[in-house]
Amino acid sequence: MNASVEAAVPRILLNVNGIEVIYNHVILVLKGVSLCVPEGKIVALLGANGAGKTTTLRAVSNLLKAERGDVTKGNIDYRGERIERLTPAELVKRGVVQVMEGRHCFAHLTIEENLLTGAYTRKISRGELNASLDKVYQYFPRLKQRRSSQSGYTSGGEQQMTAIGRALMANPNMILLDEPSMGLAPQIVEEIFEIVRDLNQREGVSFLLAEQNTNIALRYADYGYILENGRVMMDGAAKALAENEDVKEFYLGVSSGERKSFRDNKFYRRRKRWLA
Amino acid sequence: AEEQFVPLLAYRTGSFAPLGIPWADGKMDYLKLVNERDGGVNGVKIVYEECETAYATDRGVECYERLKNKSGGASGFDTQSTGITFALTDKAIVDGFTIETVGYGLSQSADGSVFKWNFPLLGTYWTAADVMIQDIAKKVGGEDKLKGKKIALVYHDSPYGKEPIALLQARAKSNGFDLQLYPVTAPGVQQKSTWLQIRQSKPDFLLLWSAGIMTPTAIREAQAVGYPRDKMYGIWWASSENDVQDLGAVAKGYNGITIHNSADHGRVHEDLKKHVYDKGQGTDTNGKYVGTIAHTRGMMISMLQVEAIRTAQEKYGKGKHMTPEQVRWGFENLNITKERLEELGFAKLMRPVKTSCKNHMGDDWARIIQWNGTKFDIVSDWYQSDKKFVDPLVKELAAKYASEKKLETRNCDAS
């Protein structure tokens, strides 16, 4: 392969190939999901509640075991290496970190301690550690103010920031970000996505991003997959998806060109679709 | 050939294992000896099965249920536990199995007219307590000198430990000494406060009704508060080698009581070595327990069991299998004479014993031993309990039991 082709087609960083996931030996949740994340790109994973977004991320980061889930079929490669058998810790060392849905901060640790634990896998000097910490505080000034509060007592938004900041401390190549916008004030949502873009462009971090907020996700992502019921329904470049009529209708809430007021819905759309 | 089944309840695990292991070995070894040396009882081989109770009542009950009907019926249960004895006493009446409790059990069950199936052979806690007081009296120069003395009882807080209290109270009243009671919660590693109190009240003598780890702990605590070991008397379950040998000199002077003379050695030990251990069939492979007090006592228990079977065979047919009821008769009509003891190799260990319908205990000889730092020395002559104190208690409590359980009392004079 020559250099120019390599530049044109970015290397595939993460390749998920036809995986099936079963919880508790009986609940089949993913029914053959394939997707890939090219190096240095932001890939969005969209879909309704329960579609299996979180499950997909867990399968990649190997946090499924703790939920009594299993990948029963398919394979997952990261930089060409099979990673299904690795422990989460080994993955983090290779640069893959997941930010879990619902924050999961260490409630009894202060915010700063939470952040510091993020650097656990890195064998770095005190100075480097402080530099990383400063970087995170730069991204999230609010955290700096509350650095010595126990994170269990901080507000939802603060916890979300802590969780992302904590992942950043591991200095990852790839972040699996699960619903970062959930419960955040609009300004912060924008901020967080800006930070995502920043990290992506300046530091070359790749993202696999599960989001409900299709609108904003497609705005920042390069490529998108839409999951429905444990299968990939549709995929394509983010721009193309944003233009697609179905996506507009079902995921962006825009029909016939303009945004409808929430008040003007006269019936439940979900039911309508089931009937259709 | 005919077989006779002897169930062996034992505790080789749990807090009391250090005592339980040699005891159980002794019981089994003697049965092996009888089979090897004599070919059984008049040709009837003895079969046995051990069952682990861990000193827990419910497991004991399970063992009993499992073993009672084995191979033509159990010849007798040595429960090795006061608690299990209580539980089985009620069942055995209904089912018809002998409970053989050598040196423990319900003291009032010496009254065979009420307790048809129980045999607290050779002595009970009442006789033991009485003998201890006699020895103390001798040391202070007569029973009248006991007046005003302070005697403490440090006891395992369970039916086992509480058993001697009734007798000691009767004695205290009559002899005028001051009885102090110090219960120790099982398993007995926690005695610091007890011994602080003892250090303060300074009793003249101290009786120790302990078991398992409680015994060495008590002796260590005695050392820690400076209580003289030679003022302490341990009940037979608290005065075997395993209780003190790790303490060595710390326990020097510590007194114990033996049932008959279980501290001594007899020909039976040589027989055991010759017929069992030399053939590599000993229960305890390296034989380090043989000759220890607990092991010897185990053999005594089995010997009494075997003699009961033999006695029964004399009445109901030599060389035949005996039913549980027939074995019971054997227990009730034991007459182990001096000559018989000689034959059995127990001459130095025991004095003659004779039971009857009225008296299920037989003869309660005992001696005092003292730890000299490496072994127990026999330091007293033979004692027998003072029936003036023991008998009324047996009568009273047996009668109470009979009325509570609505039991018919047998008329022992009739037969």
Next chain:
Amino acid sequence: MAFFLETLFGGLMTGMLYSLVALGFVLIFKASGVFNFAQGAMVLIAALSMARFSEWIPQWLGIESLILANVLAFIISGIFMWLIAVAIERWVLRYLVNQEGTTLLMATIGISYFLDGMGQIIFGSSVYSIDVGMPKDPVFILESVFEGGVLISLEDLTAAAVSALLVAVLAVFFQYTSVGRALRAVADDHQAAQSIGIPLNRIWVVVWTVAGIVALVAGIIWGSKFGVQFTLSTAALRALPVVILGGLTSVPGAIVGGLIIGVGEKLSEVYVGPFVGGGIEIWFAYVLALVFLLFRPQGLFGEKIIDRV
């Protein structure tokens, strides 16, 4: 007065011993959220190992020196405890990541059964002794002040000193190392800790080993006082009220709790016990802890239980 002082000292010394066992609990709880019921069994197996190896080593190697035998036995027992920690991680904890507290608690009860059985199979179930040369005879102080003096057991004093030292070392180790933080993180949320790359297995091996060593020290002290036997495993029961009184997550709590319980139960037994038939110290310790908790549900130094909606 002299008697009161004796009781007080006795209580303090006993309290230190409780603290030592309690410390094992606290370490494991703090680091993994596991309420380790097997701590008692670990004390037993560690003590058995120490007792037996210090007896066997002279036989095997023909060493005369008691000190050398003890040192070797200590090292071997330490390794033994490490092996146990590895085994527990490998065969138990690994599969129970992210499970609820009750499940983990049960698992440790299972472990304690296993260790009880295994220890006795390997090492036997009789009484064994540990002789690390602790002074046994009583000494009397303040003889000029009180008649008969105040009795102090040098053995207790040594034991208390060793305990205090160990506690101090551990407190420092856990407070000021980066591992310490990771440990607390794991206790809060297994999954989140995993997600940022804290290797649970390694952390657990470390903690259980440390707890094993603490158990070993506790076992040696208790064992040399009372002899080593199955009953030692009940030592844990005495330490439970200490743990909750001090707070499940607090190292200093284990110490202060131990002292309070130690003194409380001895004073109660000696001064109240005789009026109600004695033997009250066990439940008294628990009731004392209970009453404290009514005022501070998280224990003296425990972390506040966070509940927010």
Next chain:
Amino acid sequence: MSQAARDQRIGDIILDLQNISLAFGGVKALTDISFDVREHEIRAIIGPNGAGKSSMLNVINGVYTPQHGEITLAGNKFTKMNSRRAAEMGIARTFQNLALFKGMSVLDNIMTGRNLRMTSGILAQAFRLGSAEREEIAHREFVENLIDFLEIQAYRKTPVGRLPYGLQKRVDLGRALAMEPRILLLDEPMAGMNIEEKQDMSRFILDVNEEYGTTIVLIEHDMGVVMDVSDRVVVLDYGKKIGDGMPDEVRQNPEVIRAYLGASH
């Protein structure tokens, strides 16, 4: 319903909060906040993360006790609320971080909402006496209607812990509705939902409000929803009130833009 018709329906002040202050140690969650809620209205609370919105709800239904201030509920004054009293007076709520009963089925979760209305004694329940059985069935019917309404029939017997987040939110709402509340406090009911679901949820909130006349206090970060659905909006910022009024007024308020909305809105 048209806006005019809505305005017509909105009645008197049902809930009035005066000078509420709440602090946790050094953290001042709420400082001297007053606002009111009128009957039948949909009242939104917005504000940046950590502004004290959830704390406000917690004060209203007695989970937190404010250090200062007074709550007037349906004409009764309280300086202290407790959650049981709030529930008895008809306040129900949902939770931001899902406070469902994880081990129970969807059905049971929603049935607990009927708790205050179930009166049969323990013995009657143990023996399933006729009265207890009838009561159970009557409430079950009510709850089944709710389940239909929320479209979670298929999950009726599933333990809620296993449901995806969005459905759990719906169950949470169902449980609150089962109380047939006068005032419904919703803490970010639409977080983690996609647009379609948000539309349904909005419709739903409006339906509840219009059909049953339930007063609603709503915390939400999606400005689209807030602006479209609510009648009045109060804005908090770090425990202080920085705005209160009609959605459009609030949207224009420069301080609100600075503190919360950001430039793009």
Next chain:
Amino acid sequence: MFYRENGQFKSTYRADQQIFPIRQDRFFILLVLLVAFLLIPLLASNYFLQAILIPFLILSLAAIGLNILVGYCGQISIGSGAFMAVGAYAAWNFGVRMPATPLVVQILLGGVFATLVGVVFGVPSLRIRGLYLAVTTLAAQFFVDWAFLRIPFFTNYSSSGNVSVPALEAFGLPVQTPVQRYLFVLIFVAVFALLAKNLVRGAIGRQWMAIRDMDVAASVIGIRPIYAKLTAFAVSSFIIGVAGALWAYIHLGSWEPLAFDLNRSLQLLFIVIIGGLGSIVGSFFGAAFMVLVPVFLTNVPHMFGIPLAVDTASHIEHMVFGGLIVFFLIVEPHGLARLWSIGKEKLRIWPFPH
């Protein structure tokens, strides 16, 4: 293929609220009851009845009681042995002091007293939670142990502290032989299991579970923690107390406080957790495990003629038992009951893999 609920539609809520809405389950339960009441008394040996079935049933009952507290209401208790003891001694005292009291009434009164004590020791649960509470329940354990050991009144001044029951009879029928005892216990267990099931699937059961899962949310919807927790303690200790009285009267006949010591409490907690927290059938599974495994382990070496010394056997038994507990927890942390229901779920979709 055979375990399907297809085609079993419920047209009324009443039908859907039956204990066993699925026909096959009803069948199964009926079968179990038939076997238990008819077949076993005819066929089982005395050993099987006395040493296995009776303890199994009584432990199941106690476990149901404990499960209400731990599994349904989420209050861990390591002191249940104490409530068994209270039940046993209270019943016995009525028997001794008022011999006219019928046997069943004695046993129920035992339950009533256990309830009282249970409620007293339940009060701290209003403030203390989780493991802290678990440890404080040991206060009940040790206090009660102590009281029955040291307060002679409770043992009617029996010198040894050991008490025993006279010949039993109920409703004029003797309760003597193993079969009679077994049936007597079985009736108790069946009735109480039914009542307990009714409670946990009714309004009060939901209150308990709500408190267990999320107490703040529970109080927000108007559940009073005091009421819910104390009723859980009350009901639970009542059942445990009755089980204690049965254990003493029927299984042991004669006992001392040691019969209800900490080991008993731990054993019950085991049963509940191995069986499955928050599951009535789970209590039976757990009890079966608890009773059978040791018996099995002691008998297996004999069956194969392996000459194991009893102590080694007992130590191995400890190890195997501990190992099994861990094994089952790993296989299914939610206990045998969950394994059972997963099994049923698999059966339902069988022969298709999903």
